[in-house]
Amino acid sequence: MPLNWDSFKEGDELPVLxxxxxxxxxxxxxxxxxxxNPLHHDFAFPQARALGSIIVHGRFKYAALGELVSNWLDxxxxxxxxxxxxxxxxxxxxxxxxxxxxxxxxEEGGKKRADVELWVNNAQGxxxxxxxxxxxxxx
Amino acid sequence: MAExxxxxxxxxxxxxxxxxxxTYEVTTTSVRAFARGVGYTDRVYFDVEAAKAAGYxxxxxxPTYLGTPVFIPGESNDTFSGPKNTGPGVKHGLKNVxxxxxxxxxxxxxxxxxxxxxxxxxxxxxxxxxxxxGKMLIVTTVTTYTNQDGEVVxxxxxxxxxx
Numbered sequence: 001m002p003l004n005w006d007s008f009k010e011g012d013e014l015p016v017l018x019x020x021x022x023x024x025x026x027x028x029x030x031x032x033x034x035x036x037n038p039l040h041h042d043f044a045f046p047q048a049r050a051l052g053s054i055i056v057h058g059r060f061k062y063a064a065l066g067e068l069v070s071n072w073l074d075x076x077x078x079x080x081x082x083x084x085x086x087x088x089x090x091x092x093x094x095x096x097x098x099x100x101x102x103x104x105x106x107e108e109g110g111k112k113r114a115d116v117e118l119w120v121n122n123a124q125g126x127x128x129x130x131x132x133x134x135x136x137x138x139x
Numbered sequence: 140m141a142e143x144x145x146x147x148x149x150x151x152x153x154x155x156x157x158x159x160x161x162t163y164e165v166t167t168t169s170v171r172a173f174a175r176g177v178g179y180t181d182r183v184y185f186d187v188e189a190a191k192a193a194g195y196x197x198x199x200x201x202p203t204y205l206g207t208p209v210f211i212p213g214e215s216n217d218t219f220s221g222p223k224n225t226g227p228g229v230k231h232g233l234k235n236v237x238x239x240x241x242x243x244x245x246x247x248x249x250x251x252x253x254x255x256x257x258x259x260x261x262x263x264x265x266x267x268x269x270x271x272x273g274k275m276l277i278v279t280t281v282t283t284y285t286n287q288d289g290e291v292v293x294x295x296x297x298x299x300x301x302x
Contacts, residue, residue, distance in 0.1 A: 002193075025178060032169075032176025034207055034220030037236075047235055058238035059203065063177045066202025075183060075193040079202050083242030083296075 002076030005112050005137045014072040014100035014116065019064055021056055022093045029060045051089070058086035061096070061129045065118045068098045069133050077137040080113070084131030090122055097121045100133070112137040144233075144274055146264050153229045154261050161222040163206030163255040163284065170198040170251050177201060190250075197251040203243060205284050205293055206255045229261060231276050231301055239277060239298030247292045255284045255292065262296065269302070276301040 021029070026040050038045035040057050048054045062084050069079055090096055097120075104115040118131035167187065174184035179201060182189040190198045200206070208221045216223045249255070259282035269275050277298055284293045 019178065021178070025176075028172075029176035032173035033204075034210075036218050036220065038218075059241065060177070062241050063173075063201065063203040067177055067179055067181075070179075070181065070202055074181075075195075078248065079245060081242070081244050082202055083240065085240035086238050 002074045003072060003137075004076055008102060008105070008114075010102050010105050012102045014068055014102075017064065017068045017071065017098040018095060019098065020093055020095040021060060023054070026054070026056065026060065026092060029057060029063075033057070033059060033063075035059060053091050056090040056092060056096075058129070061086070061090065061098075061120050062131070064096075064098055065100075065120065065129070065131050065133075068100060068118065069116065069135065072100070073135060077135045079133055080136045081134040082131070083133075084118065084120075084129050086129055088122070088126060088128030090120070090128055094123050096123075096128075144231075144266070144276065146266060146276070150229050150231060150264060154264065156260060158259045159222075160256045160258050162209045163257055164209060165200055165206045165249055165251050165253045165255065167198050167251040169207045170200060170204070173204040173207075174201050187251075195248065195250055199251075200249040203241070205243070205249070205257075205295065206253070208257075229264065229276075229278055233276060233301040235272070235302050237272070237275075237300040237302075239300045241295065241297050243293055243295045245293050247286070247290055249284075249286070249292050253292075254287045256286075257282050257284050259283070267300075269300075272300075272302040274302065 030036050039047050040054055043054055065084055100116045100118040102114050103117050113136050116133045119127040120129035122128050171185050183193045184201050259280050262281045263279040265277040267275050267277055280297050282295045286292045
């Protein structure tokens, strides 16, 4: 069901999205995004050897936060701004729990908008990828 | 990274210089490939009829996807697929790169069938100390995407961390 402006309030949490991308999923992401940095699929790549593993693309986590918000909106509203910072590395096959919370619901210049804070918690509960989104609803 | 690394006037001269334009295509196949790569199960990103029922012209771009750069051997970056040599660039000589963060502002919906033109510029250069990698050069790049009707559809800021 598309999200309706009247159906949520400040403090509400978005439905959680869990991801544990393995090498095959990261290869699909590389093909879909065009980012073929070997750091995300080749364990023999010098930078991966130095770090001890390949790592999940930061942009994969960014896109997954987009999926989290898209699933919540279910096309009832649109994203006008989406950002995140890659503070910690995530490893393949490790479960990430993506979540978000509505921090502000407001009308601005005749537009109905909400600000959402976002996170990607690793298996140890550390938020590796804090983010924010602003969404806008049709009349 | 070298301990003595610093931002030179030559690097600073690259700030604000707009790159040559490059074409990014949004097609039904490219939208599906991206959505599949992220792991979407929402049919709207795969099935044109479902997309139309949800109010879109065709498959919409999933969040963070802004088209696939046209790949031309020799003119495109073989690793990251984007254009190379479209601007002055920041010649820092550092071998390793990590992604620091990304922010996208959307001004209009982008759907399969759209062709976007991207122009980027270096917005800022900074040096930061990292516990893991030592001294890093942070390059903030701003890319503006314009559609086939001349409308600015999105603006993206990205931070590259070089060490």
